[in-house]
Amino acid sequence: MKVYLGRAVSGELGPRSLEAIQLAHRALKEYGAAILAERVADPDYRPGFDRPELIAEMMHRELLEADAGCMEMTGRSTGVGFEAGWLLGRGRPVLALYDADMPPASAVVRFPPFDHCVPFGYHDLMEVGGAVTDFCRTIAAHAAYRAEG
Numbered sequence: 001m002k003v004y005l006g007r008a009v010s011g012e013l014g015p016r017s018l019e020a021i022q023l024a025h026r027a028l029k030e031y032g033a034a035i036l037a038e039r040v041a042d043p044d045y046r047p048g049f050d051r052p053e054l055i056a057e058m059m060h061r062e063l064l065e066a067d068a069g070c071m072e073m074t075g076r077s078t079g080v081g082f083e084a085g086w087l088l089g090r091g092r093p094v095l096a097l098y099d100a101d102m103p104p105a106s107a108v109v110r111f112p113p114f115d116h117c118v119p120f121g122y123h124d125l126m127e128v129g130g131a132v133t134d135f136c137r138t139i140a141a142h143a144a145y146r147a148e149g
Helices: 017-031 052-065 078-089 127-148
Strands: 002-007 034-036 068-072 094-099 117-122
Touching (some): 002 017, 052 078, 094 127
Parallel strands (some): 002 034, 068 094
C-alpha cells in the first residue's frame, strides 16, 4: 500500500502539526506502508528549496501512485486541501488528522462529505500512531474483501 503524506508547508502550520505528521510517518513505516511525499515529515523541509515546477511534478507523480492519503490538516493550507480533495475525488481513502484542541478553520475537515474520508481529532499526540495503524488495517481489510469478491 502506498500512502501519500500531507501537511501544510507554505501555509499556516498548526502548533503540533509537524509532530503529528512525524508520528504518522513513523506509524506508516512500522505498518510497512510505502510513503509518498515523505519529505513533509522532515522538520527541515521548507518550500522554496526546489523550483515550483519540480514540486508540482513530484506532487503529480506521487498523487497518481497513492492508494490512500494521510493528511495533517490543522493549519491553513490550500495545498494540503487540494491534495486531500484530489485523492478523495478519485475514490482513495484519506485520514484527515487535526488537533482537536485547535480545530481546523474548515468544517469539511471535521465533517467530510465523503464516506472514504476519516476525520480524526487528536487531543494527545500519542493518539496519532494508533489512528494511522487502524486506518491502514481498515484499508487493507477492504482491499482484501474486494479482491475476494
